[in-house]
Amino acid sequence: MDVLQTSRKERSHQLLIGWLLDPRQPHDLGTAVLTGMLGALGKAHLVEAEGLARVRVDLEVVKPGSRADIVISTSAFKLVVELKVHADEGREQTKRLADDHAHQQELLLVFLTLHGDDPADERFTAMSLRTFAGLLRNALEQASAPLTPHTRRGRETAGDLLETLERMTGMAPTDQAAARIWLTYGEHLPSAKTAACDVLKQMPAAVAAALNQLDLSEPVKVVGPFPYQAVGQRKIRGDYGRYAELAVLLVKPSWCTADGIPRAGIGYGTRAEPDPFDHGGALRPFLGIRAEDPRVNQYLSGACDPQEQPSWDQWPRWEELDLTPPGEEDDLVAAYSDRATARITAVWERNHTLIDQAVALSEASG
Secondary structure, eight states, X not given: OTTTTOTTOHHHHHHHHHHHHOTTSTTSOTTHHHHHHHHHTTOTHHHHHSOGGGOXXXXXXXXXXXXXXXXXXXXXXXXXXXXXXXXXXXXXXXHHHHHHTTTOSSEXXXXXXXXXXXXXXXXXXXXXXXXXHHHHHHXXXXXXXXXXXXXXXXXXXXXXXXXXXXXXXXXXXXXXXXXXXXXXXXXXXXXXXXXHHHHHHTHHHHHHHHHHTOOOSSOOEEEEEEEEEEEOOHHHHSSOOEEEXXXXXXXXGGGBOTTSOBSEEEEEEEESSOOTTGGGGTTOOEEEEXXXXXXXXXXXXXXXXXOSSOOBXXXXXXXXXXXXXXXXXXXHHHHHHHHHHHHHHHHHHHHHHHHHHXXXXXXXXX
8 A cells, every 4th residue: 555655545445444344355354354343342242143244345325414434234233434544523424424324223333543533423432543453463363374366465455454554553563663672772872873883983994904814815915994085876965976985905916007006906895984874774884896997997897796786986896794783792893894804805706807807908908
């Protein structure tokens, strides 16, 4: 529903809730949702007294003074549901509904709203969409596997509605977990963020030290940490703005110009002021191949192994550093620098001869 932007439309909820309350529909939940609603209303005895599989479910039932959203009829009772998602009750709306259906011997009137608002007419029972979502979740958890592709799609539709309702009412597991974190640690989160950013600021020097300890099969040198201006991605900046980054590179002497400037290298990159959640996490610390020489960059952009991350700026091959925290006994800077060094070493083993070729071609072309 969220994908189709229908989660705020009352008519969409009306159709789906009516569909779920109808045991004959292909959600393969049988009478479970209707049984749950009757139980929540304190009318569980009606489940035993009436064969619910034979109920009739109608939408938009028009009477002389009212129009009911959902009406469920049996020989023993009638259930009228008035649904309000983001709207208020109309003038005497519940009174007119109750009067129009008052002739029924066993009449159940439900005012189903986002937060369980009280109806104007006391003959109605208030029920929140949070309560209904709980009934639906119970039905889904207790149901057996759907038997056909048709009912499987119906079950997926029921699950989609449940996720939408839980997000709307604050019941979603991710919302619950986030709320618990904030309620437990909220006052400490700003200082925790500052501490985490300080850890990441130490990374360039730590990675440089770790790279200097490597014993590779041929002479290399570690260049950096050194600053440079990165070109921002349009989707992040709205334009190709620039911001400061730092890099540490493993470089072969043959990859450098006559004055010692690396044409290319393999190593670590990060923003000068790192924040792993800035711009939705799109600018996290990373590692890969950096090629400042445009010809080397162009060659490597087409020749490197396929990857999820596209070639970007002067990094024709890159990947984000995994920032999953290590065990509580481990030092964060040491663990992250070891993790980065291991990945840089792997990229080196796969690509250093490719960079040899790219540099040679660049030199040959003048």
